[in-house]
Amino acid sequence: MSAQPRVAKLSYDRPDWSDHVRETVAELANVDGAVIMALQRLMDDFGYISEPALVLVSELLHLTPPQVFAVATFYHEFRLQKPADTVFMLCRGPACRVDGMVAVRKLLERRLGITVGERTADNRFAIESSGCLGICPHPPAMLIDGELAGRVTTEQLERLIAERSATSP
Numbered sequence: 621m622s623a624q625p626r627v628a629k630l631s632y633d634r635p636d637w638s639d640h641v642r643e644t645v646a647e648l649a650n651v652d653g654a655v656i657m658a659l660q661r662l663m664d665d666f667g668y669i670s671e672p673a674l675v676l677v678s679e680l681l682h683l684t685p686p687q688v689f690a691v692a693t694f695y696h697e698f699r700l701q702k703p704a705d706t707v708f709m710l711c712r713g714p715a716c717r718v719d720g721m722v723a724v725r726k727l728l729e730r731r732l733g734i735t736v737g738e739r740t741a742d743n744r745f746a747i748e749s750s751g752c753l754g755i756c757p758h759p760p761a762m763l764i765d766g767e768l769a770g771r772v773t774t775e776q777l778e779r780l781i782a783e784r785s786a787t788s789p
């Protein structure tokens with residue numbers, strides 16, 4: 621399974637979110653591994669698994685919420701919290717570590733006032749990290765909202781943060 625953040629297509633703010641979850645689970649109910657597949661679909665569709673959605677999945681699959689919670693927390697890529705508006709996922713791989721990642725990480729941490737693994741209080745920005753992103757000849761690499769970016773510069777990040785900070789949440 622991918623650890624990349626996704627751009628959500630749907631929102632739990634929609635009044636029909638539970639209908640969508642019901643339809644999703646109904647499609648998967650008789651499939652082996654239905655829990656994992658249902659959670660994966662919620663990640664793809666909503667960007668994370670809300671607590672009410674997790675409880676609903678458990679009811680529909682005749683499981684207890686703790687059973688589904690155990691699955692959701694076992695796999696790193698399942699998120700139980702709404703992702704930040706902008707997620708910087710920094711490559712931890714060796715090529716990036718030795719070529720530019722320290723500078724861009726420090727820039728992000730200083731500019732946003734958070735460290736890797738944290739999000740800003742207004743949930744606009746988060747910094748995360750990942751194993752090698754597969755573009756080692758183009759360090760430093762990161763995913764910005766799931767989009768792969770290589771040879772990232774501190775100037776690019778400064779610009780992007782300024783642009784996104786200037787827009788209304």
Ligand code: FES
Nearest residue numbers: 711713716755756
């Ligand atoms: S080490 Fe960063 S992309 Fe491979």
